[in-house]
Amino acid sequence: MTPARLRDLLEQVRTGALSTEAALERMKAMPFEDIGFAKVDHHRALRKGFPEVIFGAGKTAAQIVEITKRLSDGEQNVLITRLDAATAAEVCAMLPEVRYDEHGRLATLIRHPVESNGRGTILVVCAGTSDLPVAEEAAQTAELLGNRVERLHDVGVAGIHRLLAHHELLQQASVLIVVAGMEGALPSVVGGLVSVPVIAVPTSIGYGASFGGLAALLAMLNSCAAGITVVNIDNGFGAGVAASLINRVAIDSER
Numbered sequence: 001m002t003p004a005r006l007r008d009l010l011e012q013v014r015t016g017a018l019s020t021e022a023a024l025e026r027m028k029a030m031p032f033e034d035i036g037f038a039k040v041d042h043h044r045a046l047r048k049g050f051p052e053v054i055f056g057a058g059k060t061a062a063q064i065v066e067i068t069k070r071l072s073d074g075e076q077n078v079l080i081t082r083l084d085a086a087t088a089a090e091v092c093a094m095l096p097e098v099r100y101d102e103h104g105r106l107a108t109l110i111r112h113p114v115e116s117n118g119r120g121t122i123l124v125v126c127a128g129t130s131d132l133p134v135a136e137e138a139a140q141t142a143e144l145l146g147n148r149v150e151r152l153h154d155v156g157v158a159g160i161h162r163l164l165a166h167h168e169l170l171q172q173a174s175v176l177i178v179v180a181g182m183e184g185a186l187p188s189v190v191g192g193l194v195s196v197p198v199i200a201v202p203t204s205i206g207y208g209a210s211f212g213g214l215a216a217l218l219a220m221l222n223s224c225a226a227g228i229t230v231v232n233i234d235n236g237f238g239a240g241v242a243a244s245l246i247n248r249v250a251i252d253s254e255r
Helices: 003-015 020-026 044-048 061-073 085-094 129-144 167-172 186-191 208-221 236-252
Strands: 032-034 039-041 078-081 099-101 106-109 121-126 148-152 175-180 198-202 228-230
Touching (some): 078 129, 085 099, 085 106, 121 167, 121 236, 129 175, 129 198, 148 167, 175 236, 186 198, 186 208, 198 236, 208 228
Parallel strands (some): 121 148, 121 175, 175 198, 198 228
Antiparallel strands (some): 032 039, 099 106
């Protein structure tokens, strides 16, 4: 149930185009729907501004399909994250409308055009090609939430001139998501160059002493560049949502 759909429902009741009984019938699935193995949150869009997102890891294809159907029956766009290729193939076979992006490890079911909700541009900056899956998760999440997103890839500190060559692009962004593994230094560099929020995403990419992304996480948490916020290891989705909320708050403050 989106704010627009609820507003339309209430307007129909007000004008007499819909009876209160009929409206009640439509609202029976609110605020959540218990389907046994999951409780589908139909009120998420009303509370947060975006619908429930399905975390695909650990779920069977049948479970994902059932949750997707329940969410999309409410005429909502559906995002499925952390979906491996094998499970995605099963999901797409059962729901041909679903589109899967193997690089970002996510799938979408689009029921209506994505409305623009962001004032400015979210720039996703990626240190290395190995970090791209997490960066794409962040970028595509932000896009599905109605933001204009640009990407800047392979500009890690091993060749800092590659980043500095895009100084103008960095300055034009309203929010930056900076994704890096190894020692996780890139967000500190970017944070020292821009005057807008920077969301740092450590990835699990690196050799043994990177401890599966822990070294990058700690480096980002200890950054001396002010204004950096850090999400968990490999959490591109969380970064995309946080950047969207920052971008959306800028719009809401002007209303």
